[in-house]
Amino acid sequence: MxxxxxxxxxxxxxxxxxxxxxxxxxxxxxxxxxxxxxxxxxxxxxxxxxxxxxxxxxxxxxxxxxxxxxxxxxxxxxxxxxxxxxxxxxxxxxxxxxxxxxxxxxxxxxxxxxxxxxxxxxxxxxxxxxxxxxxxxxxxxxxxxxxxxxSVDRPRDPNPLSQMFIDAARGIGLPHNCDFNAGDPFGVGVYDVTQKAAHxxxxxxxxxxxxxxxxxxxxxxxxxxxxxxxxxxxxxxxxxxxxxxxxxxxxxxxxxxxxxxxxxxxxxxxxxxxxxxxxxxxxxxxxxxxxxxxxxxxxHLDGLVTVRSSSAKTLGFSLRSLPKVVASPFKYLLRKKGWLTTNYVEAGGFARTRYAAGGDPDVQFHFVPGYRSHRGRLFEYGHGFAIHTCVLRPKxxxxxxxxxxxxxxxxxxxNFLAREEDARVLIEGIKLARSILASPVFDPIRGKEMLPGAYVQSDVALLDYIRAHAATVFxxxxxxxxxxxxxxxxxxxxxxxxxxxxxxxxxxxxxxxxxxxxxxxxxxxxxxxxxxxxxxxxxxxxxxxxxxxxx
Missing domain, CATH: 3.50.50.60 (FAD/NAD(P)-binding domain)
Structure with missing residues (x-):
């Protein structure tokens, strides 16, 4: 130099x-x-x-x-x-x-x-x-x-599907957790965010x-x-x-x-x-x-379960959502409400698979009240919802x-999946995510599961899916x-x-x-x-x- x-x-x-x-x-x-x-x-x-x-x-x-x-x-x-x-x-x-x-x-x-x-x-x-x-x-x-x-606050205007996720998760034994940063993080809820005045x-x-x-x-x-x-x-x-x-x-x-x-x-x-x-x-x-x-x-290695829906309550682009999309800048500027306030993963939480050691959760959920593309695209036409599941303590x-x-x-x-334990935990985490999405809570807006897909059920098939589609949570x-x-x-x-x-x-x-x-x-x-x-x-x-x- x-x-x-x-x-x-x-x-x-x-x-x-x-x-x-x-x-x-x-x-x-x-x-x-x-x-x-x-x-x-x-x-x-x-x-x-x-x-x-x-x-x-x-x-x-x-x-x-x-x-x-x-x-x-x-x-x-x-x-x-x-x-x-x-x-x-x-x-x-x-x-x-x-x-x-x-x-x-x-x-x-x-x-x-x-x-x-x-x-x-x-x-x-x-x-x-x-x-x-x-x-x-x-x-x-x-x-x-x-x-x-x-500043640590709640999302200004959470999508109604975030509450549906919380209600559905309670149905499989995950409690509503109002504060993941105090005591036991186990459970689900709306995440606190680093925002101030909706910015x-x-x-x-x-x-x-x-x-x-x-x-x-x-x-x-x-x-x-x-x-x-x-x-x-x-x-x-x-x-x-x-x-x-x-x-x-x-x-x-x-x-x-x-x-x-x-x-x-x-x-x-x-x-x-x-x-x-x-x-x-x-x-x-x-x-x-x-x-x-x-x-x-x-x-953190991540596996996705993504579901199509016909409901325009979800975040997405369609003719039915066009009025909401067009109105969103005005709603944000005037009231700090609406679509532009979302961080896309407003709700989530922590769960234990059967492999969790010492009682601590070993997977984390990030719920998306919108359709996550099954093709990896940034935007996909239409509506849906999804759960990201990640391995919290990778080996x-x-x-x-x-x-x-x-x-x-x-x-x-x-060097992902060098240790088999990570694959086992992620497979079980995806099963938990599917159990949440199978709740009757989602019946009114349910559509086709695009990933992993209904035909992917066995542990072997889920592992193949993970190898083909898993990503990182950054x-x-x-x-x-x-x-x-x-x-x-x-x-x-x-x-x-x-x-x-x-x-x-x-x-x-x-x-x-x-x-x-x-x-x-x-x-x-x-x-x-x-x-x-x-x-x-x-x-x-x-x-x-x-x-x-x-x-």
Whole structure:
């Protein structure tokens, strides 16, 4: 990398203005003592496609707002490559997700602690969840915060089919759960969402946009990180590209990678930090051997049950729904009601299959009050409804490496269904989803099951269906694993093992994937990382002042 690049100096440099990075930028710059630079490769989020909840469906394959990664062919999924969208916009994936506020289960975090990650048990982390949260629902303050920047509310105008789903699920023994983030998440209900006044509230809009006036906070958007600047065992900064020019952002204290489970390990590998054999094979100069970088990739594998319907109560395009579609912009602008308020997965919940261990749910449902195309299309004419079912605690572990064809691109291999347990759980989860949809509650609007299809009944046939159609819920995690074993990339303080001046703070540090959606846990990770960094900075200042006083 050029040594003549223009330089800019900061105390902290954060790579990635996503769920965790925006929290870090806010907390580290809050008291004005430290200069902070937040770097984001994507651009502005000022579009209805991002701000209006229903716009989320237009973002997943957008070349402007999404990194449209494709996985390596999945051996056990009939050689299919899977789409892996990641947010390329201020707010990162929190600007394109379904806005569901789920934290995961107590046992997830207690498991991290039991594996050696001291300070990461559920009781340790609850204060950080509460710090961010601005709960608008009057939920139990034992579990919820009311003064945080992240507004947590209910969908403004849930589709009536969402209540039908809840009623049908109760018929198979799943209770109505009004708060998945307090106590036992078992049951079904309408999901809480990160919205404010019927608009998406991304991490950027919650934590950074309101404080852009801070003189010690610099935001560089449309700015791509190229590589880390290493000297010996210390990271001193980051080379970035903006408007065709290369800049060096020096970090007097620390660089923090918050680019997500794809971006953070990829930047480390491109900087020569990773498994020595892989780096040499890829033609990258080895700066620091760390075998775990890019390993431990986990995601939630998802199976779909989708049903046709003749009812225009469901979300969909048809002559019968045309008046509702045409009226929706006016209803949204005037009353903040109607179709444009939907996040498409308003209701869902958590269930136990016969393989659930320890009593915790092992599958999650996302109910869609509209037709999910059996052909994989973004839009399909007509009406229907669907349930997505995902495996909450996958045993199959994948990895991220550098592509041989283009080392600037990550090669993502989920390694789905490497462990038979995952297939067994998903098969049972799909059976539960079918049981819900078989309820008499749906009889008035019932149509043909398009996927898996009535002829797909046996476990063998369902497994064939999963191999042909299963996808991901877009929750990649674990590729910069936190821990104390040989496969770990960061320690429990999120410092990269064997290096100084570099931390990672995003979903990539999860030792095991949380049992639910990953946005809220990533925001929590940003909160805890900022707390640890500020504590270290204060200790460092106190040590320096003590030494000067003694001198």
């Amino acid at each position: 050029s040594q003549t690049a223009q330089t800019m100096d900061f105390d902290f440099v954060i790579i990635g203005a996503g769920s965790a990075g925006c929290v870090l930028a806010n907390r580290l710059s809050a008291d004005g003592r430290y200069t902070v630079c937040l770097v984001e490769a994507g651009g502005s989020d000022s579009t209805p496609r991002v701000q209006v909840p229903a716009g989320t469906i237009t973002l997943y394959k957008s070349p402007q707002y999404s990194y449209n990664f494709e996985s390596a062919p999945q051996t056990r999924l009939n050689g299919r490559s899977l789409h892996c969208p990641r947010g390329k916009v201020l707010g990162g994936s929190s600007s394109m997700n379904s806005m569901i506020y789920i934290r995961g289960m107590r046992s997830d975090y207690d498991g991290w602690s039991a594996a050696g990650c001291k300070g990461w048990a559920y009781d340790d982390l609850l204060p950080f969840f509460k710090r961010s949260e601005g709960n608008r629902l009057g939920q139990d303050e034992t579990y919820h915060g009311t003064g945080g920047e992240l 998406r509230l991304s991490s950027y809009r919650a934590f950074v946009h309101p404080v852009l006036q801070r003189k010690n906070l610099t935001l560089l958007s449309d700015c791509r990180a190229l590589s880390l600047r290493l000297e010996g065992s210390r990271v001193h900064g980051v080379y970035v590209e903006k408007e065709g020019a290369t800049l060096l952002l020096n970090a007097k204290r620390e660089v923090v990678l918050a680019a997500g489970a794809i971006g953070s390990p990829h930047l480390m590998l491109m900087s020569g930090i990773g498994d020595v054999a892989h780096l040499r094979e890829s033609g990258i100069d080895v700066k620091h051997h760390l075998a775990g970088v890019g390993r431990n990739l986990q995601d 199959s572990i994948g990895m991220l490496t550098l592509s041989r064809e283009d080392k600037r691109a990550p090669l993502i291999d989920y 929750h990649p995690a674990g590729t910069c694993k936190m821990g104390i074993d040989a496969g770990s990339v960061v320690d429990p303080q999120l410092k990269v093992i064997g290096l100084e001046g570099l931390r990672v703070a995003d979903a990539s540090i999860m030792p095991t994937l949380v049992s639910g959606n990953t946005n809220a846990p990533s925001i929590m990770i940003g909160e805890k990382a900022a707390d640890m960094m500020l504590a270290d900075a204060r200790r460092g200042k106190a040590t320096y002042e003590s030494a000067m006083s003694a001198a």
